[in-house]
Amino acid sequence: MTKVAFIGYGFMGRVHAACWQRICGVRVAAVCVRNPASLARSVKVYGCVGEALPANLPSDVAVYTDAEKMLDEVKPDVVDVVLPTSLHAAAVERALAHGAHVLCEKPMARDAREADRILRAAARAKGRFMVAQCLRFAPEYVYLKKLVASNRYGAVAAATFTRLTPPPCAPDGKSWFQDESVSGGLALDLNIHDADIVNWNFGLPTAVSCRAHRVSSGALDHLVASYDYPDKIVVSEASWSATESFGFTYGFRVHFARATVVYDPRLAAPFMVYPARGKPFAPAFRARDPYQNEIAFFHRLATGRVRAEENPAPLAEIRASLALVDAERASARTGRRIAIQTAKGKAT
Numbered sequence: 001m002t003k004v005a006f007i008g009y010g011f012m013g014r015v016h017a018a019c020w021q022r023i024c025g026v027r028v029a030a031v032c033v034r035n036p037a038s039l040a041r042s043v044k045v046y047g048c049v050g051e052a053l054p055a056n057l058p059s060d061v062a063v064y065t066d067a068e069k070m071l072d073e074v075k076p077d078v079v080d081v082v083l084p085t086s087l088h089a090a091a092v093e094r095a096l097a098h099g100a101h102v103l104c105e106k107p108m109a110r111d112a113r114e115a116d117r118i119l120r121a122a123a124r125a126k127g128r129f130m131v132a133q134c135l136r137f138a139p140e141y142v143y144l145k146k147l148v149a150s151n152r153y154g155a156v157a158a159a160t161f162t163r164l165t166p167p168p169c170a171p172d173g174k175s176w177f178q179d180e181s182v183s184g185g186l187a188l189d190l191n192i193h194d195a196d197i198v199n200w201n202f203g204l205p206t207a208v209s210c211r212a213h214r215v216s217s218g219a220l221d222h223l224v225a226s227y228d229y230p231d232k233i234v235v236s237e238a239s240w241s242a243t244e245s246f247g248f249t250y251g252f253r254v255h256f257a258r259a260t261v262v263y264d265p266r267l268a269a270p271f272m273v274y275p276a277r278g279k280p281f282a283p284a285f286r287a288r289d290p291y292q293n294e295i296a297f298f299h300r301l302a303t304g305r306v307r308a309e310e311n312p313a314p315l316a317e318i319r320a321s322l323a324l325v326d327a328e329r330a331s332a333r334t335g336r337r338i339a340i341q342t343a344k345g346k347a348t
């Protein structure tokens with residue numbers, strides 16, 4: 001039996017718990033939250049996909065407000081860290097020091113330097129550590145990655161990745177997501193998904209330029225990042241400026257030499273391949289829930305049924321994607337094109 005404990009149990013904690021509870025041989029044993037009364041309420045992330053979620057915990061779950069006490073008493077096999085981003089590093093270090101296997105929600109940390117702190121702790125630890133970079137477990141993005149890596153339709157000429165939502169806060173405007181020192185703001189919290197997909201498919205660019213729009217408080221609410229590659233145009237667009245009635249959308253359009261590939265979940269045929277020869281077709285996808293896929297994979301990793309080398313989200317790559325977002329934020333701040341320094345393929 002794999003004993004799982006949560007540090008933080010808001011919206012994503014509930015999403016993860018539902019996935020853990022679908023896996024045979026897993027028990028959600030404990031949760032640590034700031035305010036236990038919050039477990040009686042449903043939680044919604046404004047601007048994000050999905051309904052308000054109830055806690056849905058087993059009746060014998062142990063509830064703590066002190067993570068150290070929970071780790072001491074419960075001795076979980078797995079700790080799932082689903083806290084506001086500024087709290088990830090300390091919680092991950094603490095859980096790893098207790099010998100647990102640790103899954104941490106994206107973004108791993110507030111910047112690449114903080115990520116290095118986590119990676120040093122992970123290198124010393126007995127347990128496995130993985131970042132829940134969910135798009136690497138989403139079949140549509142895995143399909144694209146295979147098309148790019150296999151050269152099936154030749155070289156990529158251009159690629160656009162989008163993720164557009166209303167701001168992630170309740171109607172009163174209050175949320176830790178709105179505090180850039182806690183969440184990293186739009187570039188880190190939302191655009192990390194697509195910056196990581198850019199890095200996963202094409203490697204790090206030589207430079208990035210970011211055009212950004214800000215609300216009156218100075219916070220970014222819309223950005224377009226352009227990544228420099230010698231042979232292709234690659235752009236990502238992220239927004240917290242969409243209206244509630246527009247909702248949340250995301251996807252990509254990639255122009256290969258011999259096919260155009262479009263993913264837009266709002267279309268009747270969300271994923272289409274338009275080849276230069278032959279008819280357009282919609283690939284069939286199974287196991288569509290990226291969260292279920294990532295948690296099932298981490299369970300196999302923690303129980304020794306897959307090797308660390310099989311992880312589609314290697315830590316060095318996830319750290320490099322964070323460095324890419326650091327450069328996007330610097331470009332948004334200065335209005336300048338920011339070179340990506342790499343040493344042995346690692347962004348510095």
Ligand SMILES: NC(=O)c1ccc[n+]([C@@H]2O[C@H](COP(=O)([O-])OP(=O)(O)OC[C@H]3O[C@@H](n4cnc5c(N)ncnc54)[C@H](O)[C@@H]3O)[C@@H](O)[C@H]2O)c1
Nearest residue numbers: 008009010011012013033034082083084085105106107134
């Ligand atoms: N992969 C995705 O699609 C996705 C979507 C949304 C959020 N996220 C990420 O998941 C993480 C959590 O986001 P969320 O939406 O679940 O947030 P949330 O606000 O819904 O939940 C945060 C949880 O942390 C707890 N918490 C807050 N401050 C605390 C403190 N000081 N000490 C102990 N506990 C504390 C809260 O009680 C709550 O249980 C963030 O890093 C976010 O970026 C990922």
